[in-house]
Amino acid sequence: MFSARDGRLEQLTSKLTGWALLRRAEQGLSFRLAVPVPGKRSNLVHGENQQLARHELSPDGKGLTLVWENLQSEHGGVHDIEFHGFVKVTEERLEFTAKVVNRTDLTVEVAAYPCLGDITPSAPDRKLIEISPVWNGGYQIELHPNFSHFEPYWGTDHLCQGVCWSPEHDCILLDDGDQGFYIGPIEPEPDHMQQWFFEQKPGVLDTLTRLPANTDTISGHIATLEMMTHHYVFAGPGAETRLAGVAVSAYQGSWHHGMDLHKAWRETWFKRPKTPAWIEDVHAWFQIQANDAEENRNFQYKELPEIARACKKHGIAAIQITGWVKGGLDRGNPCHDTEPTLGTREEFAAAIQACHDMGVRIILMCKFTWMDESQPYYREEGHQYAARDPYGVTYTREGWKYRTWVQLAGLNARKHVFACFAHPGWRETVMREFKKAADLRPAGILNDEAQHHGGAKYCFADDHGHPTPAYNFSYDNQIARKFKAYTDTFDSDFLHIGEVLHESQTLEYPMAYDRFAVDSMHMRRYYDPFMPLMMAISGFDDRNQINKCLQYRYVMSYEPFNFKGRPDDAPLTIAYGGTVDDLRRRYRDFLWDGEFNGPIGASVTRDGQPFDDYTVFRNLQTGACAVAVANIDARSSATVHVELGGEAPAKFVSVSPEEPEPQPSDGDVTVGPRSLVVLLERT
Template identity: 20%
Template sequence: MYKLSNEQITAAFDHKGRLTALVKSGGENIIAAPAEDSFQLVFCKGGDWENTAFGRDQDFEASEDGESLSFRCKALRTKRTGADIGVTLRIALKEDQLIYTAEIENRDEVLITDFTYPITGEVAKLGAEKAPALLWPNQCGAMVSNIGKYLDHLPPTWEAHPYSLSITYPGGHAAGGSMQWMALTDGENTLSFSGRDEMFYASELRVTGGKAHHETASLMLCRLPFAQKGEIWQSAPVVLTLYAGDWHRAAREYRAWAETWRPEHKKPRWIEDMQGYFLVINKQQFGAEMWPYDQIPKLYELAQAHGFDTLGLFGWYDSGHDNQYPDLKVSESMGGAEALRENIRKVQERGGHVTLYHQGHLMEVTSEYYKNGGCANESVSRWGTPYYEAYNKAHKSRFLSHFTNKVFSNACPSSPAWQELMEEKTEFISGFGADGVLFDQIGGMYPYPCFNKEHPHALGKPSLSMSQGRRKLLGRLQKKSKEIGSEFCFMTEHVTDLYSAYADCLHGMFLSPFAQGERREALEGGEPMMTNFPELFRYCFPKTYVTVRNPAPYMTRRVANFCFLYGLKLEMEVRYEADKQDLLADKWPEYRKYGKAVSDLRRRYWQLLGRGEFRDTDPLDIPSPGLLAKAFVNGSQLAAALWNDSGEPISLEGFDAPGWTFEKAAALTGELSDMPKEIAPEEIMVILYNKKEVD
C-alpha cells in the first residue's frame, strides 16, 4: 500500500498503481472498489492493430518522493505477445488535487495507438446520502442523475458489462465532447476529473459502470498518442479533485486553465446583440426551390414577426442544400447573383443581417472539385480509404429517403490547400454583400485521425491532424473575416472549448429544452435520467455565443423560455415546402406572438441579459427547486432570469441576491416596482438588482 496525504486529502494506491482509497478531510473513502487496471495501452505490431496491455498484468516498480508516487513498468506483455515499451505512471498531490501524468518510452517496432489513464475506480457515494449525478460535457452539457443506477440500466453493448457512456474530444456528432472535464456531484460534494492537454490529442472521455459493485461509476480518459519506435511520449496532466462544494469551483478552475491558451478576438457588435437566427433553406437537396432570392425580404419580415433579427440562408446555391460541396454556385433559376446581392441589401437597409452558408468539412464525392484533384485533401483512415459521411434531406418521398443518400468525404483541415480554399470561399461569400459566413461542422465533428502522410500533421501524428489542423483553419478564417470588415462575422456549428475560441457565434447542437419538471426531478436525484445541462459550458465560457438547436418552423413557449433562462440566441429552421406553407399561413400565431414578446423583453434589458456575464446561480438564493433562475452581471448591475418550470404557482418569498439591492422586476406584461410575491406556472420574469455599496 502506497499513500499520499495532507490535511485536505488522503489517497492510497496498491502495488499495481490502482487508486484504492480517496478521502477528503473528515470524510470517508469514496472508492468502493479499485479499477481492474491503473492503465490500458493498445499497440499495433505487424498486422495486428489490437494488442492490449492491461495494467493488472504488468510488473511494477514503485517509488515515493515526498508528495508524489511513481509506478514503472520496464516492458509490457499482452495475452498474445509482449513489447519493449516502458510505462511510468506518476501521481502528485497538491492541496486537494491528485495530478496524474505518465511517460511512455517506445523502444519496439510497434505503433502505440491508445493510452487510457487514469481510471478512478468505482465510486458509489461522495459523502451525501443522495447518489451522485454525472456532469457530462456533451456539447453545451448534460447531467445524468443517479449515474450508477443509470449505467446499470443501459442496454447491453458490445462489451456486455460494464455498461458505459463515452464521447470523443474535441467534438463529435451529434454527441461530442466540448471540454476535457467531467464531474460527479451530489450537490454537497464534487469529484472533478479534468484533463489539461494543450495539444488536444484525439481522445475519449468515458464513464463505466461497476464490475465489483452495482450502481457505481468509474471515470477515465483515453488518448491516442500514436507513439512510434524511439519516441518518448509524455501525457498531459489529468487533475482529480475531491472537495466539499458544488461543481462551480471545478468549472472556474477549468476556465482559468483554458484562458491560458484560448485566443481572444473582438466580435462584431451585431453578433453580440443578435436576438435570433432565422435559418432558411432556399433550395433543398432534392431540387425544390422554395425561397427565390426575391423572397429574402419577405423572409426577414417573417423573422421580425417572430422576434428574430438575422437570416441564415442555407441551400442558397444552385445545387441545393447538402449537395456538390465545395462547388457552390449562385442559382440563376432563383434569380442570379445581382438579385441575391440586391435582396440581401434590402434586409440590411431595414436593420437586419444575413449570413450565407458554406460547408467547411465535407466534399461531395461526385463534385467536380473532388474528382479533379480535391480528393488529395481528404482525411484518410488507417485502411487507406476516406472517412465517408452520408446525408439525406428527403421529406415526403420514400424513394429519396431510403435510396438516395448523398455521400461525402471529409476534408483534412491540416491540408494547406483546403485552408486556402476556405479562405477563398470566405471572400466568395462576402462578394454577395452578406454580413457573414457560417462554415458548417468545423466547430466540432469527430477528431478523425488522418493517415495521409502528404499532409503536414502536427508532430507527424494522425491523432493531431484534426485538432491542430482545425486551429490553423479556424484561425485563418477568423483573420480573413475581419480583413473583409470588422463587422463581418464568422460562424460555425457545434460546441467545443477549443474551436469556439475562433468563432463569433455557434450554431448549437444537442441543445433543446428538457420536459416540464425534468430538471427538478434530476436535481433531486430521483429516477436516473439524462437531461440537458447547458450551464456547464455557459458558466465556463460565458462570452461564447450559442444558438439553441430548434429544427422546426416555429418556436414553442418552452424553447423561448429556455433561451431566455440561459442567455442563448433564439433559433428556428424553415427547411421544407410544408414549413414554408405553414409559415406563410401563420399556422402557429400563439407561438409567434409569444416568441416576439420574449424577444422584446430581452431587448429591453439586453445590457444585462445579452451583454452581461452568465453567472449561473451565483450569487442567487433560490428557495424552491421548481424555480429555475440564472444570474447575469454587468458591472454594478445584476439581472436574475426566472422561469417557473412547473404546473403550479411558486412563491418568491426568500428569493434573493445577497450583496445586491432589489431595483425592479419585469414580466411579459410589464414592469413591477415591488418584488413580486409569486411567479405563475410557465411564466418567465427578470429581476434587476444593483450592487450594494460597502460602508
C-alpha cells in the same frame, strides 16, 4: 496514495467531504496500454501487474515521478517500452501527465492514464452520475446503481461506457447531487483524442434492472467499477510520446460547483475573440432556406430584400441563409458556387447589399466537414482528400434527408465522405470555396457542422503528406484563423459563427448556434456567462422556448416551418419574442449584461418543495440579483416563493414580458401557464 511496489493509485479522497472515491486499495489501477502484436490486436499492458522500476518525490514534496520499464503484455511477452507517470499536487487538484517511450517495432495505440479502480459512491444509497458538458449542452449518465451501458455487448466482456471524449466533451464530473469529483484537461488544445471510459466488472446482477453487484465478489469474480482516461496517441516504433495532462479535483455542492473548477481553469487561457458590436446588443435572427438537396426552391435571390423588409418590420437584425449554394443544402459539398435556378451571382450579391442598406445583416451558412460522394467533383478530385481508416477505407455516413418520400426512406440520400483536414490540398479547397461565399460580402459566415468530423477523428492515409495518423481536430482552429485573416482584408467586423462548437473553437469563433431539448443542461452558458449563443425558435406560439432564451441569455433565431417560412408565418411567436427582447433591453443590467449564475444564489420553492425552473443573474454594477422563474406547464399556474442567500429577506420588484412595469414583491409570485416572471432584487 500510491503503491510503492507497483505504482497503482490506491486512495483518492475528497478533502472537502471525506468521500473516498476508491474503496479497496488492492483494486487500484495505475496505467494501461493497448499494444497490438502480430496475430493479436487485442493486447493490453496492465500497469497494476508491473513492478515500478523507480519512483522519485520532488524536493518540495508536491511532485511524484513513477517509471515502469520492460512492460509485460497479455499476449506479447516483455516489450522494451517505458511508461513515465508524473503527478503534481496543488491546493486545488491533482495533475496527471505522462509519456510513453517505445523502443519496439510495435505501435502503442492507446495509453490510459490516470486509471481509477473500484470507484465507489459516496454512500450505498446515493446515486453516482457521470455529467459532461458537450458542445453547448450536457449529458447525465447513471453509473450507480444502474450502470448505463453504451458500447456493443457483443464486442466487450464487461459492461462498458465511453460516450464522453474530447474535444466534443469538455470534461466529466462524477457527481452524487451534493458533491463530486471533476476530471478535466490541463491544456486547451491537446494534440490527440482523450476518452473517459468506464467498465462495470464482471457485469450486472440483473439484465433488466442493470443493477451491479453489491458485494465485493459475485460467482468468484471481483465486482468493481473502473474508469480510465484513454489517450489515442498511436506512438509508433522509436517514438517518445507525451500524453495530454488530466486534472482531478473534488468539489462540494451541485454540478455547478464542479464546473466552477472548469471555469477557473478556462480563465487561465481563454481570450474572447473580437465580436462585432451589434452582436453584443439584444437582437434576434431569422433563418431561411433557399433550396434543398431535393430541389425545393424557396425564393429567388432577388426576392431576398422583400424577406429582409419583413424581418425589419418585426425588429429582426439578421438573416441566416442556408441552401443558397449550387444544388441546395447538403448537396454538392464542398462546392459553394451560387445556384443558377435561383438567379445569378451578381443578383445575389446585389440583394445582400440591399438588405445591408436597410439595416438587416445577411449571414451565409457554409459547410466544409464532408464531401458529397454522388458528385463528379468527388470522383475526379475530392476522393484524394478523403479521410481514411487504418484499412484504407474512407470514413462515410448516410447523407441528410430532405422532403421527398424516397429520400426520407433513405433510398437516395447523398452519402457524406469526411475530409482529411491534414491534407494541404483539402485546406486549399476549403479556402477557395470559403472565398466564394465571403466575396459575396455578407455580414458573416456560419460554419455548419464545424464541431465534428464524423467518424474521421483521425486520418490514417499514408499518402496525404501528414504524419500517420493525423488528428483531424488539430486543424479546426487553423482553418478558422485563415478564414478570419481573409475577411479582415475587407471587413474587420465580419462575423464568424460555428454550429455549437467544441470548447477550443471558442478561441476563434465568438458565437455559436444550436438547438435544445426540454431537458438540456445548458452547461456552456454556466461556465461562459457572456458568450453569444443562439437558439432555434421553431414553434408557432413558442413561449416556452422563448422563455428559455431569456433564462439562459440566448439570442433567438426564428425558424417557422423548420426555416422554410417567412416572418409573418409565426406572428404569435415573433410578437412574444419581441416583448421578451424588449424586457431584456429595459433591464439589460440584469438580463443581458448581468452575469449568469445558473441556480446559484437563490432558492425557489412551490408548496415548500424545490422548484427548479429558474435562473439567476447578478448585476455587475450593483451586485443585486435577478431571478427568472418560468412555468412550462401548458394548463396550470405555478405559485412559488423566491429567496436569496442573504441574512435578511430580500425585497423585490416583479416584471414580465406582458407586464414590464415593476411591481413590489415579497418573493411570492404566480407564474401563469407557459409564462415567465423576473424578480429583481431591490438594493
